[in-house]
Amino acid sequence: MSNTMVLLLSIGPLAMVLAMIAAQRVSEVNDAYTGEVTGRWVSSSTGTYGPTGHCTMRIRTDEGRELTIEVNSRTYQSLAVGDRVVKEWGRRWPERSE
Template identity: 65%
Template sequence: MSSTVFLILALGPLVLVLAVIAVQRANAVDDAYTGEVTARWVSSSTGTYGTTTRCMMRIRTDEGQELAVAVDGRTYNALGVGDRVVKTPGARWPVRSG
């Protein structure tokens, strides 16, 4: 019985963290906004599995919100500071508005 309790206590926080990450990702896909890229940067960290690189953009929405958005490398290279962007519900990344 004590091993069952230990297993639940050990795996409970991991399951909770994974659930929170899944909900955040699902909400990010449903977001919609238009705005302008005001900054962009790449951050990297070295961990157990090697170097991890994150491409980030700061977007000021037309409503005045400041968003820090993690994007893939293709989106990062396609958009620059000053570009107008639009993010539609269901799309993973913002794209240049045209």
Template identity: 65%
Template sequence: MSNSTFLILSLGPLALVLTVIAVQRANAVDDAYTGEITDRWVSSSTGTYGTTTRCMIRIRTDEGRELAVAVDSRTYNALGVGDRVLKTPGTRWPVRSQ
């Protein structure tokens, strides 16, 4: 097997995984909804590079969907259960609606 064939076969799966991740993030940024926070929690796991913390909120949208959304710690601390939130296209996380 030539070196170029080996390189293509070994990098192909990595490129596919990176493409899937990029598409998922783009779709999340394009999402738009309004709703109410029904739950929030922090989960952590310890791996090779130390402890990883994920801040999560559960949102019931006005259309009746249930979403579990990973947010940054600043957004997590700014929002509480019962808060009305708004997520507009192009933004990463929801914000408290006025």
């Protein structure tokens, strides 16, 4: 195999993974909904750099969809079960509804 072919075969899977991550981020930002927090929890895992916490929330939208989303710690601490939330188009995280 030529060096060019080896390079293409090694970079191809990495490019696909990066494209999938970018598509997921775009879909999260482009989503908009209103609803209620029905559950929340923190899970942790230990990796190369030590323990990592993952804050997760379950939201039931007014349209009846059940969403399970990973949020940052600030959003997690600001919302409780039963809170009404609104997620506007272009924003990363839902916020408490006024």
